[in-house]
Amino acid sequence: MTTIYIAEDQEMLNSALSAILDLEDDFEIIGNATDGQMAFQEITTLKPDIAILDIEMPNLTGLEVAQELRLNHQNIKIIILTTFARKKYFESAVASEVNAYLLKDSPTDKLVDTIHKILDGQIIYDANLVSSILTAVKNPLTAQELKIMQEFALGKNTQEIAETVFLSSGTVRNYISSILSKTGTHSRIEALNIAKKNNWI
Structure with a gap:
């Protein structure tokens, strides 16, 4: 059984993700939070196999939680969910060695598939997200x-x-x-x- 923790500050989306993933026979949701600091504390205590983190949350962002987990040598697979195609976010996620970086509007089955793939050792970055970052118009402003x-x-x-x-x-x-x-x-x-x-x- 794969244990999953979900940190997402939008309560409706948090509940929806929990309900959808809990339908999978091999997944168990063991906790969730709408606050980054609470998420970090509970993840270090509960030690789930997978932590799904929203980027923008109160107190600590998902990226800050990911960084702290890595600094504390937590052997947890991390999935970052975002609505933002921002280069600095992506670079920070890569530096924190997250296992997956997905857009929030990705189909549910893609998230499920991603979880299985990262458990097998793969690194998954949303192709549309990466493409939009790499093809962004160069900033001409000083x-x-x-x-x-x-x-x-x-x-x-x-x-x-x-x-x-x-x-x-x-x-x-x-x-x-x-x-x-x-x-x-x-x-x-x-x-x-x-x-x-x-x-x-």
């Missing part, structure tokens, strides 16, 4: 432009951004013009959408 973009993502106007980044309003306007030019857009909102789509911010 560090300062990204900083200013992050400020207007918070809804700040030009003057407020200038005060935050210690630049003149004119200089900030020039940076924003450069951002719009490099992204081929006509508004801050359009530029933000492009940046988020390509995981620049």
